[in-house]
Amino acid sequence: MSENQVNKDGDIKILFNNNKLKAFLEIVPPLGEGKVPTEEDVLKKVAELNIVDVKNDAIKEALLEKNWGEKFLIAEGRSAIDGVSAKVEFKFPSLAERLGPKIDAEGIADYHNLGLVYNVKMGEVLAIKTPATEGTPGADVTGKEIPAKKGVDLRIPLGKNTICDENETRVLAAIDGNVNVRDSKIVVDPVFEVNGDLDFSIGNIDFVGDVIINGNVNTGFMINAGGNIEVKGFVEGAKLLADGDIIIRGGITTGHKGLVKANGDISARFVENSQIEAGGDVIVREAIMQSLVKAGRNVKVTDRKATILGGTVQAAEEVESRVIGSQLATKTTIEVGVNPHYREELYVLNKERNEKRLVMDNLNHNLQIFQRSGVNPENLTPKRKLALVKMLDNFKNIRKEVKEIEERIIFLENEFNKIQNAKVKAVDIVYPGVRITIGQANYLINDPIKFSAFVLDEGEVRTAALD
Incomplete structure (x- = not known):
């Protein structure tokens, strides 16, 4: 051996990455006749450093002379898996998603139907919440736990007329109505209200609840309501259908294109050149002119100048107005005693x-x-x-x-014969040109008759005193 030869034992280097999720082994070669580290030496040092779950095969590879000086992964920890934050999935389209003209199969836009209303029924699922998860903790190569971050929870966006199910994971509609998101909360409105006219800015309305229009209903538009309809202005050339009542603060002038039909009552200031049908009563303040009016119970014109002029008025029970017909003998038909249908x-x-x-x-x-x-x-x-x-x-x-x-x-003829209290009342006067039908019996007015009622007596229409 040369006097200048340096002898130095080989060394064992164990290195960690920053978060101690990995441990690497490097064998430093010996010098001269220095000692070569053994597997036992490595395992002893690994134990001193508290490293767990070592890869013995990797240690053996690192100890091979050809691999001295290279780094070998001998232990690997487990990363923490952070929790997933809660999320809420809406089960209805947002207003932005649904708003816009309906496009037909030929690609033509219908600006009467804009999708402003989205109906939901009581008990319908409006949103589903996926809860936040806790996450899964990890461990470094020494076995020390690495905590996981919990997912962020979310409050269920309950608004007016919505409820949670028993698991607090689903938002349900508490009533029938129009669903929307307002102030980041899901709400269901039982009333759909328009602060102005029903026109191309709103479009047709098909709604399960009540509808209020604080203006006019313009020609060509339609309202279909599962509840009542109230219009603060006028109805012009439109179609209104309601399962409940229809209240028109102004007048009705639908022409031949429109229809006002309610399963309940209909009331209006006046009716002109229109077709209206009510399952209950039709109550008009001023006049019914040149219209087809059908009522499952009564038709009454109530103002001090109340007039029925022209057209056909049908009621199952009673028709009443101060004036029926005109001095010009305008053809006017009044039919009572049988359901108009x-x-x-x-x-x-x-x-x-x-x-x-x-x-x-x-x-x-x-x-x-x-x-x-x-x-x-x-x-x-x-x-x-x-x-x-x-x-x-x-x-x-x-x-x-x-x-x-x-x-x-x-x-049907037997139903006609069941007439009991059917009556027509002309509180002031009925003019020539008026035909009164009670059941199947007809009476044509040839001369003005004042302050009279018309009833069925022994199969014929006769005049009677007003109540």
Whole structure:
């Protein structure tokens, strides 16, 4: 051995990364006749440093002479997994998502339908909350725990008329209504209110609850309400449908394009050139002019100048106005005593029965001609025999249909005969040109009659004193 030779034992270096999630082993080569570290030496040092779950194969690799001076990963910790923050998923489109003209199959925009209303029913799921998670802690190479960050929780965005389920993970509608997000909270409004006219800025309204229009309803627009409709202004050429009542503070002038129809009552200042239908009463302050009015109970015009002029007014029970008709003998029809829908149905059925009877008579005539010919059906060609069978089948089917129609007509006529308190009241005067029908009995006014009621007496319409 040379006197100048340096002998130095090899060394064991164990290095950590910044967060101690990894431990690396490096064998420093010996000098001269210095001692080479053994696996036992490495494991002893690993134990001194409290390193756990070491990779023995990696230690063996690092100890190979060819690998001296290189770093080998001998232990690896486990990173913490932070918790996921809570989130709320809305189950309805936002106003921004749904607002805009409806596009049809041909790509044409309908600016009458803008999607402003989004109906929900009581109990409908409006939002689902995914709760925050705790996260999973980790550990470094010494086994020391690395804490995980908890996910951030969120308050459920409950607003007016919404509730949580028992698990507090779902937002439910407490009522039927229009759903929106207001002040970062989900709300359901039972009333849809427009602060102005119903026009192209709002579009048609199809709503499960009540609708209030603080202006006019313009021509060409529609309101369909599951509750009541109130219009502070006028209704012009529009269609209004309500399961409840309809209140029009101004007048109704729908023309031939519109309709005002309620399952409940309808009230208005005046009705002109319009069609209105109520399941209950129609109450008008000033006048009904040249309109078709149908009521399941009563029609009353109440002002001191109350007038019914022209058109047709139908009520199941009573029609009342101060003036009916005009000095010009304007044709005016007043019908009471039967539900207006029954009267209309009877008219349609009578027309249908007459049409089918004409077809039956024609078929019967052709069948009789064949019968008188004396030809044996068995001697007919297949084509003529098929035509004869079809003719017989048609005759039988139409005869059956006529029988069913006649049964319905009998039922309706019996309803007409159940009239009890049907009445027409002309508090001031009724003019010539007015036809009054009670049930199926008619009375044509030929001379002005003042301060009279009209009732059914022994099958005829007669005048009577006002109540």
